[in-house]
Amino acid sequence: MAQKRLGKQTIKLSNPPSMLAAAAVVGPKEGEGPLSAYFDMIQKDDYFGQDSWEKAESKFVEEAVKRAISKSGVSITAIDYMLAGDLLNQIISSSFAARNLEIPYLGVYGACSTMAESLSIGSMIIDGGYADHIICATSSHFSSAERQYRFPLEQGVQRPPYAQWTVTGSGATMLSATGNGPYITHVTTGKVVDFGIKDANNMGAAMAPAAVDTITAHFKETGRSPGYYDLIVTGDLATVGKEIALELLKKEGLDLQNNYNDCGCMIFDNIKQDTHSGGSGCGCSASVLNGYLFNQLKHCELNRILFVATGALLSPISAWQGESIPCIAHAVAIETKPSEVK
Amino acid sequence: MAQKRLGKQTIKLSNPPSMLAAAAVVGPKEGEGPLSAYFDMIQKDDYFGQDSWEKAESKFVEEAVKRAISKSGVSITAIDYMLAGDLLNQIISSSFAARNLEIPYLGVYGACSTMAESLSIGSMIIDGGYADHIICATSSHFSSAERQYRFPLEQGVQRPPYAQWTVTGSGATMLSATGNGPYITHVTTGKVVDFGIKDANNMGAAMAPAAVDTITAHFKETGRSPGYYDLIVTGDLATVGKEIALELLKKEGLDLQNNYNDCGCMIFDNIKQDTHSGGSGCGCSASVLNGYLFNQLKHCELNRILFVATGALLSPISAWQGESIPCIAHAVAIETKPSEVK
Numbered sequence: 001m002a003q004k005r006l007g008k009q010t011i012k013l014s015n016p017p018s019m020l021a022a023a024a025v026v027g028p029k030e031g032e033g034p035l036s037a038y039f040d041m042i043q044k045d046d047y048f049g050q051d052s053w054e055k056a057e058s059k060f061v062e063e064a065v066k067r068a069i070s071k072s073g074v075s076i077t078a079i080d081y082m083l084a085g086d087l088l089n090q091i092i093s094s095s096f097a098a099r100n101l102e103i104p105y106l107g108v109y110g111a112c113s114t115m116a117e118s119l120s121i122g123s124m125i126i127d128g129g130y131a132d133h134i135i136c137a138t139s140s141h142f143s144s145a146e147r148q149y150r151f152p153l154e155q156g157v158q159r160p161p162y163a164q165w166t167v168t169g170s171g172a173t174m175l176s177a178t179g180n181g182p183y184i185t186h187v188t189t190g191k192v193v194d195f196g197i198k199d200a201n202n203m204g205a206a207m208a209p210a211a212v213d214t215i216t217a218h219f220k221e222t223g224r225s226p227g228y229y230d231l232i233v234t235g236d237l238a239t240v241g242k243e244i245a246l247e248l249l250k251k252e253g254l255d256l257q258n259n260y261n262d263c264g265c266m267i268f269d270n271i272k273q274d275t276h277s278g279g280s281g282c283g284c285s286a287s288v289l290n291g292y293l294f295n296q297l298k299h300c301e302l303n304r305i306l307f308v309a310t311g312a313l314l315s316p317i318s319a320w321q322g323e324s325i326p327c328i329a330h331a332v333a334i335e336t337k338p339s340e341v342k
Numbered sequence: 343m344a345q346k347r348l349g350k351q352t353i354k355l356s357n358p359p360s361m362l363a364a365a366a367v368v369g370p371k372e373g374e375g376p377l378s379a380y381f382d383m384i385q386k387d388d389y390f391g392q393d394s395w396e397k398a399e400s401k402f403v404e405e406a407v408k409r410a411i412s413k414s415g416v417s418i419t420a421i422d423y424m425l426a427g428d429l430l431n432q433i434i435s436s437s438f439a440a441r442n443l444e445i446p447y448l449g450v451y452g453a454c455s456t457m458a459e460s461l462s463i464g465s466m467i468i469d470g471g472y473a474d475h476i477i478c479a480t481s482s483h484f485s486s487a488e489r490q491y492r493f494p495l496e497q498g499v500q501r502p503p504y505a506q507w508t509v510t511g512s513g514a515t516m517l518s519a520t521g522n523g524p525y526i527t528h529v530t531t532g533k534v535v536d537f538g539i540k541d542a543n544n545m546g547a548a549m550a551p552a553a554v555d556t557i558t559a560h561f562k563e564t565g566r567s568p569g570y571y572d573l574i575v576t577g578d579l580a581t582v583g584k585e586i587a588l589e590l591l592k593k594e595g596l597d598l599q600n601n602y603n604d605c606g607c608m609i610f611d612n613i614k615q616d617t618h619s620g621g622s623g624c625g626c627s628a629s630v631l632n633g634y635l636f637n638q639l640k641h642c643e644l645n646r647i648l649f650v651a652t653g654a655l656l657s658p659i660s661a662w663q664g665e666s667i668p669c670i671a672h673a674v675a676i677e678t679k680p681s682e683v684k
Contacts, residue, residue, distance in 0.1 A: 080347070089431040089659060090429075092660045105531070132344045191445065313432065314434070315430065317434065318432075328437075
């Protein structure tokens with residue numbers, strides 16, 4: 001087995017890359033939510049001065065990336081790769097942002113698992129000695145996602161109570177070979193898991209088994225127990241998916257009752273903000289990680305987290321053709337003290 | 343600068359990963375072309391027994407991956423990652439194929455540059471010590487691409503003479519930490535280049551500057567000259583783009599007149615097969631590399647090639663919204679004798 005591999009899905013970084021800086025740029029609704037104090041920028045205009053939601057989403061990415069670069073103090077010419085992707089067809093939000101940045105660019109796609117996927121690949125590239133600085137980013141936009149995946153907003157279709165609200169926002173991390181942490185210490189890569197759910201409004205239920213699969217693999221392969229982490233946080237299962245995940249994890253012998261949360265349950269006040277089951281979209285886990293969680297790690301309010309971003313790999317066409325929803329979850333362990341790394 | 347980095351865009355692999363096996367599975371039209379002898383499977387039915395072109399495309403991926411695995415002799419459970427992506431919205435061809443394979447899966451998106459992108463990331467992951475075996479794959483399908491990017495086939499829209507013909511097919515490479523080559527020795531990652539072309543039928547012209555940018559960076563950063571390679575081969579510029587690339591390269595002081603070709607010019611007989619400017623799509627460079635070129639490398643008919651897959655990062659929505667076409671090219675150097683690696 002390859003030297004830095006702990007098992008089928010998990011690798012351990014020899015010299016854990018540091019999250020040198022992070023930035024989260026969100027839309028107006030996210031700025032009214034419980035995490036508003038932790039975002040770098042709250043855009044009052046969800047068009048971001050553009051003439052379409054798709055162009056606006058790309059601006060969110062560009063702004064988050066530029067802010068993360070600026071906060072890191074790294075010159076843009078010293079960045080070796082940009083690793084990014086998003087929910088829009090052909091990941092145009094990321095690619096059009098990359099056009100304005102002139103950084104060698106590797107597009108990735110893991111639906112809402114993209115933040116963890118970009119950190120996973122970025123960490124291996126840095127730790128492997130191929131790069132000093134990598135910017136990892138992703139985004140989503142409520143209005144571009146609704147019209148691409150569900151119905152045009154103008155149609156005013158009623159949403160079921162278990163539906164989620166796609167986060168408008170982008171998060172970016174500057175990963176670095178040097179720095180004072182928090183550090184990416186382990187990466188657990190997901191397999192595609194499909195439990196046969198076909199309701200594109202019920203993403204939390206569809207994605208929960210994938211999250212459970214990856215979390216279970218992480219603990220099995222690292223030998224860690226759930227208590228090792230201050231927080232195990234999934235991407236965007238929201239209230240329905242979170243309960244399913246907790247139940248399925250219990251069946252696997254993992255009790256996460258005390259230290260588990262989901263970014264989709266953290267970003268909105270579902271009652272006051274009428275966001276039904278909670279937040280979703282690549283931008284959900286990306287803005288919670290690069291806004292709130294990064295801040296908590298920097299101030300040692302949290303010292304060890306397992307960040308598990310979850311993605312539903314469907315397309316509207318696959319749904320129309322009667323296919324169920326294949327899902328995936330990628331996990332990265334983020335820790336403030338690499339010396340304590342097991 | 344990171345230890346394995348030669349410059350802004352190029353890295354050198356310390357222990358070059360080996361292309362342990364490769365497979366190309368193509369459709370009927372590709373099977374009638376000049377490279378027919380080199381494909382592992384020619385599917386006479388471009389529906390591949392499925393009820394939609396999208397499902398068929400996914401079958402092409404699954405078949406190519408399974409054949410590459412089988413030829414490599416590696417057990418499917420010993421494969422550490424699958425790196426794949428394709429042209430369909432949300433890369434469903436790759437993700438649905440991954441669902442049936444149970445290999446840890448990292449989705450990538452570089453439009454038609456995806457074969458080189460997956461080999462680039464895969465090589466760094468293996469050489470970095472995180473994996474022993476990685477399967478890299480991509481695909482395209484004429485009929486699914488036409489209806490997604492251009493017009494439904496049923497509409498019978500006339501195509502301009504400079505239009506290209508999307509290849510129906512998939513190619514897969516089994517990359518390995520051990521093996522007898524050919525080896526991936528260097529990776530040059532592209533930046534997004536946009537020369538302002540807006541005609542989605544004229545991809546060759548749009549992508550040529552990106553190819554030139556990456557090829558120029560490769561020679562500058564490796565210190566190699568074009569004569570070092572037996573063949574420098576771009577992905578799918580086809581006849582129009584190939585001529586533009588040659589001209590632009592000449593302006594950069596690089597004369598590739600004698601050892602340059604393009605997969606889009608190789609896969610079809612444009613006159614007999616009425617394929618206008620030539621082949622395109624992720625499956626074009628993927629099937630030429632994993633079919634014809636791999637065979638030539640294995641038999642030492644070619645010993646050093648620079649494989650430069652080119653991608654147009656547009657979406658139909660970005661085009662409808664008046665955007666030009668951002669393009670990218672990723673290059674990998676493939677050599678049969680690692681000892682001769684400079």
